[in-house]
Amino acid sequence: MTKQKPVLTLKQFMLRQEVLTLYRTIFRTIRQVPDEKSQLELKDWARREFRENAHHTEELSIKMMLNYGKRCLSELQTSLSLAKS
Amino acid sequence: MAGLMKSLRLVSRQASFLRTYATRPTTFAVTKFVRRNQLEAQILAPSTSVLLSPLERCYSSKPPLSLKLITDRVLLVLKLYDKVDPGKLSLDSHFINDLGLDSLDHVEVIMAMEDEFGFEIPDADAEKLLKPGDIVRYVADKEDIYH
Numbered sequence: 081m082t083k084q085k086p087v088l089t090l091k092q093f094m095l096r097q098e099v100l101t102l103y104r105t106i107f108r109t110i111r112q113v114p115d116e117k118s119q120l121e122l123k124d125w126a127r128r129e130f131r132e133n134a135h136h137t138e139e140l141s142i143k144m145m146l147n148y149g150k151r152c153l154s155e156l157q158t159s160l161s162l163a164k165s
Numbered sequence: 166m167a168g169l170m171k172s173l174r175l176v177s178r179q180a181s182f183l184r185t186y187a188t189r190p191t192t193f194a195v196t197k198f199v200r201r202n203q204l205e206a207q208i209l210a211p212s213t214s215v216l217l218s219p220l221e222r223c224y225s226s227k228p229p230l231s232l233k234l235i236t237d238r239v240l241l242v243l244k245l246y247d248k249v250d251p252g253k254l255s256l257d258s259h260f261i262n263d264l265g266l267d268s269l270d271h272v273e274v275i276m277a278m279e280d281e282f283g284f285e286i287p288d289a290d291a292e293k294l295l296k297p298g299d300i301v302r303y304v305a306d307k308e309d310i311y312h
Binding site for chain 2 (some may be wrong): 096100101103104107108111127130131134
């Protein structure tokens with residue numbers, strides 16, 4: 081039997097969409113990394129981080145994790161642009 | 166000054182040769198090249214036969230797609246994904262309901278499809294692709310394949 085998905089409130093839905101967008105952006109940025117091995121390591125790291133924190137249900141902790149993820153993403157982007165220049 | 170003019174003329178000649186090679190048919194450009202420089206022509210002779218026979222240029226392009234090829238590639242990518250059970254996999258199996266993936270896995274699957282077919286899928290379209298059949302139809306739409 082398929083289990084019934086809990087209906088999300090608008091706020092939860094928007095947060096969820098933000099998390100998924102961040103996940104996608106991180107993966108797209110990782111694609112630009114020149115080294116294959118580093119790409120795999122970064123992908124594994126990203127997957128692990130997201131999975132370990134997937135259980136949070138409070139809005140505040142989700143937002144904290146989102147900001148942490150965005151900070152990591154901007155660090156990755158700065159190091160990529162530094163490496164390219 | 167004279168040496169500079171000589172080197173400039175040489176460079177411009179090579180540049181004009183490159184221009185002719187790029188814009189005129191390969192046969193004409195090759196014969197012009199051959200007449201110009203006999204020594205290099207000897208080195209180049211074996212490859213001119215390859216250049217002369219097809220009169221069209223072979224730029225690197227993707228292999229011609231068909232619906233069957235797209236379906237095979239989509240299913241292969243899904244089988245290689247370790248969280249998917251190949252026994253339950255079919256064109257109509259829903260990622261989340263039937264195959265037991267979650268939304269993060271869904272994002273990963275869509276990105277794998279982007280890597281496979283070489284074009285980006287925007288977020289708005291990606292969240293609608295919930296079955297392998299949807300993905301096949303989407304790729305066929307994007308690549309204009311009808312059979």
